[in-house]
Amino acid sequence: MADDSAARIVAALRLWVADAPAGTRLPSSRALVAEHGASPVTVQRAIRQLVGLGLVETRPGVGTFVSASGPSRPADYGWQTSALGPRTGRAALSSTQRASLPDAIGLHSGYPARELLPERLVRAALSRAARAETALTRSPVAGLPELQAWFAAQTAVGAPPGGAPAPRDVLVAAGSQSGLSSVFRALVGPGRPLLVESPTYWGAILAAEQVGVTLVPVPSGAHGPDPDEVDRAFALTGARAFYAQPTFANPAGTQWPAGTARAVLDVVRARGAFLVEDDWAHDLAIDAEPRPLVGQDADGHVVYLRSLTKSVSPALRVAAVVARGPARERVLADRAAETMYVSGVLQAAALDVVTQPGWAGHLRAMRRQLRDRRDLLVASVREHAPQLHVEHVPAGGLNLWARLPDGTDVEQLVREGEARGVLVAPGTEWFPAEPSGPYVRLNFAGEDPSRFPEAAALLGAALKAVV
Amino acid sequence: MADDSAARIVAALRLWVADAPAGTRLPSSRALVAEHGASPVTVQRAIRQLVGLGLVETRPGVGTFVSASGPSRPADYGWQTSALGPRTGRAALSSTQRASLPDAIGLHSGYPARELLPERLVRAALSRAARAETALTRSPVAGLPELQAWFAAQTAVGAPPGGAPAPRDVLVAAGSQSGLSSVFRALVGPGRPLLVESPTYWGAILAAEQVGVTLVPVPSGAHGPDPDEVDRAFALTGARAFYAQPTFANPAGTQWPAGTARAVLDVVRARGAFLVEDDWAHDLAIDAEPRPLVGQDADGHVVYLRSLTKSVSPALRVAAVVARGPARERVLADRAAETMYVSGVLQAAALDVVTQPGWAGHLRAMRRQLRDRRDLLVASVREHAPQLHVEHVPAGGLNLWARLPDGTDVEQLVREGEARGVLVAPGTEWFPAEPSGPYVRLNFAGEDPSRFPEAAALLGAALKAVV
Numbered sequence: 001m002a003d004d005s006a007a008r009i010v011a012a013l014r015l016w017v018a019d020a021p022a023g024t025r026l027p028s029s030r031a032l033v034a035e036h037g038a039s040p041v042t043v044q045r046a047i048r049q050l051v052g053l054g055l056v057e058t059r060p061g062v063g064t065f066v067s068a069s070g071p072s073r074p075a076d077y078g079w080q081t082s083a084l085g086p087r088t089g090r091a092a093l094s095s096t097q098r099a100s101l102p103d104a105i106g107l108h109s110g111y112p113a114r115e116l117l118p119e120r121l122v123r124a125a126l127s128r129a130a131r132a133e134t135a136l137t138r139s140p141v142a143g144l145p146e147l148q149a150w151f152a153a154q155t156a157v158g159a160p161p162g163g164a165p166a167p168r169d170v171l172v173a174a175g176s177q178s179g180l181s182s183v184f185r186a187l188v189g190p191g192r193p194l195l196v197e198s199p200t201y202w203g204a205i206l207a208a209e210q211v212g213v214t215l216v217p218v219p220s221g222a223h224g225p226d227p228d229e230v231d232r233a234f235a236l237t238g239a240r241a242f243y244a245q246p247t248f249a250n251p252a253g254t255q256w257p258a259g260t261a262r263a264v265l266d267v268v269r270a271r272g273a274f275l276v277e278d279d280w281a282h283d284l285a286i287d288a289e290p291r292p293l294v295g296q297d298a299d300g301h302v303v304y305l306r307s308l309t310k311s312v313s314p315a316l317r318v319a320a321v322v323a324r325g326p327a328r329e330r331v332l333a334d335r336a337a338e339t340m341y342v343s344g345v346l347q348a349a350a351l352d353v354v355t356q357p358g359w360a361g362h363l364r365a366m367r368r369q370l371r372d373r374r375d376l377l378v379a380s381v382r383e384h385a386p387q388l389h390v391e392h393v394p395a396g397g398l399n400l401w402a403r404l405p406d407g408t409d410v411e412q413l414v415r416e417g418e419a420r421g422v423l424v425a426p427g428t429e430w431f432p433a434e435p436s437g438p439y440v441r442l443n444f445a446g447e448d449p450s451r452f453p454e455a456a457a458l459l460g461a462a463l464k465a466v467v
Numbered sequence: 468m469a470d471d472s473a474a475r476i477v478a479a480l481r482l483w484v485a486d487a488p489a490g491t492r493l494p495s496s497r498a499l500v501a502e503h504g505a506s507p508v509t510v511q512r513a514i515r516q517l518v519g520l521g522l523v524e525t526r527p528g529v530g531t532f533v534s535a536s537g538p539s540r541p542a543d544y545g546w547q548t549s550a551l552g553p554r555t556g557r558a559a560l561s562s563t564q565r566a567s568l569p570d571a572i573g574l575h576s577g578y579p580a581r582e583l584l585p586e587r588l589v590r591a592a593l594s595r596a597a598r599a600e601t602a603l604t605r606s607p608v609a610g611l612p613e614l615q616a617w618f619a620a621q622t623a624v625g626a627p628p629g630g631a632p633a634p635r636d637v638l639v640a641a642g643s644q645s646g647l648s649s650v651f652r653a654l655v656g657p658g659r660p661l662l663v664e665s666p667t668y669w670g671a672i673l674a675a676e677q678v679g680v681t682l683v684p685v686p687s688g689a690h691g692p693d694p695d696e697v698d699r700a701f702a703l704t705g706a707r708a709f710y711a712q713p714t715f716a717n718p719a720g721t722q723w724p725a726g727t728a729r730a731v732l733d734v735v736r737a738r739g740a741f742l743v744e745d746d747w748a749h750d751l752a753i754d755a756e757p758r759p760l761v762g763q764d765a766d767g768h769v770v771y772l773r774s775l776t777k778s779v780s781p782a783l784r785v786a787a788v789v790a791r792g793p794a795r796e797r798v799l800a801d802r803a804a805e806t807m808y809v810s811g812v813l814q815a816a817a818l819d820v821v822t823q824p825g826w827a828g829h830l831r832a833m834r835r836q837l838r839d840r841r842d843l844l845v846a847s848v849r850e851h852a853p854q855l856h857v858e859h860v861p862a863g864g865l866n867l868w869a870r871l872p873d874g875t876d877v878e879q880l881v882r883e884g885e886a887r888g889v890l891v892a893p894g895t896e897w898f899p900a901e902p903s904g905p906y907v908r909l910n911f912a913g914e915d916p917s918r919f920p921e922a923a924a925l926l927g928a929a930l931k932a933v934v
Binding site for chain 1: 471477515516519520521522540542543544546547548549550551552554555561564578581584586589590591593594596597598599601602603604605606608613616617619620623641642644645648652654656657670673674676677679707708739740741765766767768780781782783784791792793794797801803804805806807808809810811812813821822824
């Protein structure tokens with residue numbers, strides 16, 4: 001494609017320009033056409049991009065030259081130290097967002113591999129969105145009405161009459177991180193307590209800490225949290241909200257049994273509280289079906305989040321927050337103040353993908369691939385890194401949650417693994433307080449599965465080096 | 468287009484379904500093909516959308532039927548009253564976001580009309596983005612490197628050596644509202660003071676109130692704020708930041724004289740403070756050129772925002788926050804916690820538009836249109852609503868800021884106008900505290916200009932009714 005050629009030429013010329021003194025003349029267009037085997041139009045497009053980037057300047061009739069650049073004295077930011085005051089939140093990015101090193105095996109990321117995505121559907125949907133009215137108009141603050149209706153209909157599957165949210169209860173956000181931030185700000189607020197499972201999703205911990213809510217950890221395992229513990233935590237702290245992932249929880253991939261879900265919902269109702277249900281892995285089922293709790297609740301106790309980012313495309317950042325009653329108004333007001341509205345192009349394209357006839361087939365194919373990948377990584381770990389204990393084979397999601405031998409220094413293991421060429425995520429990030437033990441999270445959806453045995457062997461060797 | 472036909476059929480059938488009892492059979496596909504003059508494929512697509520929305524159910528071999536719906540008892544949200552506690556921010560949306568009534572003349576919105584947008588460039592850019600790698604990948608948290616470089620190069624125009632930000636100082640946000648929220652959270656914080664011009668952009672007031680910062684108004688007019696007043700406000704409140712729109716300020720469209728800009732920058736430097744420069748109308752110049760202050764500052768005092776939403780397309784929500792030194796790290800950490808990253812599709816498409824050869828011509832054409840529209844609305848108001856006083860003819864931007872006779876009830880005038888068929892925005896929303904007088908804001912960029920004389924006459928009549 002001409003685009004890719006132009007990008008290639010831009011990349012090559014950027015390297016060239018970086019090594020050249022200001023004022024150096026670029027090779028002629030004709031020379032670049034010959035060197036890169038591209039059309040003159042493509043070469044001109046590449047040069048325009050470099051001009052736009054300020055890296056080169058074109059003097060008509062003369063040629064193209066490397067621009068002057070570089071500061072004359074070092075900047076002085078010292079004054080910012082007192083202007084900014086003490087830092088309250090975290091400064092570092094999550095280790096799951098590290099860039100992969102060349103040739104390293106990446107089990108650290110939280111995203112599925114490119115080949116698991118519905119590429120054809122996504123490209124076709126974006127092409128249609130480019131021609132549609134939404135390419136040039138604003139979306140309503142709450143979202144495109146058709147997409148709101150789709151999300152609402154999805155939550156109605158299997159719900160008793162009256163339990164399903166209405167389309168107006170659906171608020172579209174640009175990804176679930178943005179939705180979580182709004183929910184924590186609007187329904188909990190700074191200094192107020194929020195119950196969370198432990199371990200739980202690091203992104204939710206990050207969003208909650210940024211808002212300044214006080215996290216109250218409740219232990220959760222293969223059978224979800226103990227409803228009596230949840231009740232005690234509500235009673236002790238006066239919290240009015242509980243954030244949880246009942247379906248294929250991140251990190252462990254477990255699902256609350258139906259009885260636990262009912263009992264927790266009863267506790268939440270009795271305490272006059274919200275259950276913030278983060279259904280992040282709805283489309284990532286492997287051995288079990290998702291059973292969202294939101295459809296079981298008619299009185300607005302369940303505030304529900306679902307994202308399409310991981311199953312459709314990371315570039316179509318679209319998620320739904322479902323909230324009813326005054327809670328909806330609070331979240332909507334926060335959305336308006338925080339971002340005003342979400343691009344209608346992304347909303348229209350995401351809706352297009354999930355309403356195509358090919359979508360169901362894509363989900364089935366993805367399920368098979370996730371199962372094969374999960375099983376291969378479990379088998380590889382058991383064979384090549386038997387000291388790593390996978391407590392539960394996940395019924396859905398993208399990850400294994402593996403316990404290290406007691407006393408293992410998790411950060412040291414992660415560094416040893418990295419030195420050997422395998423990246424894993426330290427379990428520490430999933431704990432809202434001190435970790436209950438040493439864990440790592442291994443993503444089975446992102447890396448080429450043929451490298452899983454090697455990855456497990458490298459991890460096994462790294463473990464031997466640190467224990 | 469097939470898409471539009473399907474949407475038309477969906478719209479028609481939704482009305483039909485709304486009136487039909489559950490279980491009613493839909494007309495056959497053949498009947499729908501005949502009725503709507505569409506292809507069978509298009510009719511099937513429309514029906515699939517209705518199924519996706521939960522409005523109809525298809526029984527294979529039998530037909531398509533209206534779904535059952537409707538709650539059995541009213542929901543009880545009373546418990547939320549105590550769970551949510553008192554409300555802190557505003558609940559209502561801005562009056563600029565009201566939907567236009569049919570046939571009403573809309574001068575209330577903050578956006579340019581569809582015909583002012585570079586439609587061909589936007590559609591072509593989105594089509595290319597649909598085929599590019601960014602359609603299926605994540606963007607880095609800080610943004611696509613090429614887009615960061617473009618924004619950085621833009622701020623370097625006319626800057627002395629060392630003054631221009633580097634590409635890594637640019638953080639891409641999904642619109643400037645989102646950027647403002649991050650800046651106010653990361654650099655000011657709840658309970659801390661922030662100087663703002665008065666009047667100033669309502670969206671900035673909203674974002675600041677949501678964060679919980681304490682707004683300190685500084686009067687600003689045709690010549691910008693008085694630098695001595697700014698200095699006194701810093702001294703009195705201990706504020707370390709000043710939010711301002713030096714270029715074509717919203718609402719009045721005025722530009723700070725160069726001397727005022729230099730003096731304010733000196734005050735900001737001497738006070739060890741940030742100037743948050745919101746360059747919202749950079750691409751909306753009419754009679755003057757934008758002169759961003761960010762390029763005049765090497766030590767990170769100016770935190771700069773620029774959005775492409777209004778000049779490229781409201782659907783390509785892409786903005787830049789430029790921050791240097793520790794401030795950059797603070798804002799980046801907030802962006803990561805708040806939204807993780809911005810869709811690469813939107814970033815790639817926006818960059819594509821602004822690096823096309825047609826972009827400069829589009830900006831020139833838009834400038835001519837804005838000038839004609841502004842002049843026509845000014846003339847219409849002077850002729851048909853002489854009681855409305857336009858204090859300054861704006862040098863850029865999208866709006867007139869008009870003063871009403873002393874003692875006018877602004878809200879009543881807005882209602883009287885609406886009753887007569889003309890929508891305007893009450894000036895009240897642009898004041899961080901009590902308004903210094905009765906104003907309305909009139910957008911000259913959104914409505915069909917041939918209706919400006921009629922709009923002015925209706926406003927004049929509305930004014931007579933309330934004064």
